[in-house]
Amino acid sequence: MDYPGLDGFLGNRASLMLDIVFLAMFAVIPVMGWSIYQVRQKRYVLHMRVQVVLGVVLAAAVTLFEIDMRVNGWRQRAVESPYYSDDLLSGLVNCSLCLHLVFAISSFVLWVYVIVQALRKLPRPPAPNEYGPQHRFWAKIAAVDMCLTAVTGWVFYYLAFVAG
Ligand code: HEM
Numbered sequence: 001m002d003y004p005g006l007d008g009f010l011g012n013r014a015s016l017m018l019d020i021v022f023l024a025m026f027a028v029i030p031v032m033g034w035s036i037y038q039v040r041q042k043r044y045v046l047h048m049r050v051q052v053v054l055g056v057v058l059a060a061a062v063t064l065f066e067i068d069m070r071v072n073g074w075r076q077r078a079v080e081s082p083y084y085s086d087d088l089l090s091g092l093v094n095c096s097l098c099l100h101l102v103f104a105i106s107s108f109v110l111w112v113y114v115i116v117q118a119l120r121k122l123p124r125p126p127a128p129n130e131y132g133p134q135h136r137f138w139a140k141i142a143a144v145d146m147c148l149t150a151v152t153g154w155v156f157y158y159l160a161f162v163a164g
Pocket residue numbers: 036039040044047048051052110111114115118119122126127128129131132133135136139140142143
């Protein structure tokens with residue numbers, strides 16, 4: 001089948017950007033886990049650098065991904081899936097996308113908030129201060145939210161572009 005935009009390389013119906021983001025999430029989660037482990041070893045500078053780089057890389061990937069989705073769309077690529085429906089209120093593909101968007105949008109907002117607040121309110125070089133407990137609270141929610149974004153994204157990817 002001919003679809004608009006560049007085809008991916010994983011051998012299913014997904015586009016190139018969908019494949020890149022699908023695979024990138026397998027890297028983001030362990031890197032984030034390792035960065036949180038570094039905090040426990042008191043390597044705060046390393047933790048800050050890794051989190052800021054992750055934030056920038058994710059923002060760049062999401063921007064390219066959004067452009068691909070707006071310009072080329074994804075629905076034609078999902079039509080062959082048995083879980084696809086044109087009716088937005090039915091079908092597992094739309095249902096999983098809706099759930100995924102809840103986590104993806106809240107993750108985006110939380111990551112911007114956690115990074116900006118950490119850079120503003122923690123000392124430089126970074127170390128625990130009176131803002132530390134608040135950072136730990138929101139950062140843990142942001143980290144769990146990102147894991148749920150990845151899992152729901154993988155489920156959506158499978159249902160829309162692999163199943164068939
Ligand atoms: C979205 C980005 C970030 C995430 C998900 C994140 C995640 C976390 C988590 C989960 C902890 C608590 C670890 C634990 O209690 O075992 C933590 C602590 C810490 N993070 Fe981040 N972090 C982020 C960004 C940053 C940035 C940008 C800085 C530096 C400016 C920073 C500096 C610190 C410091 C100093 C602590 C120790 C706080 C304390 O113990 O009171 N983090 N981070």
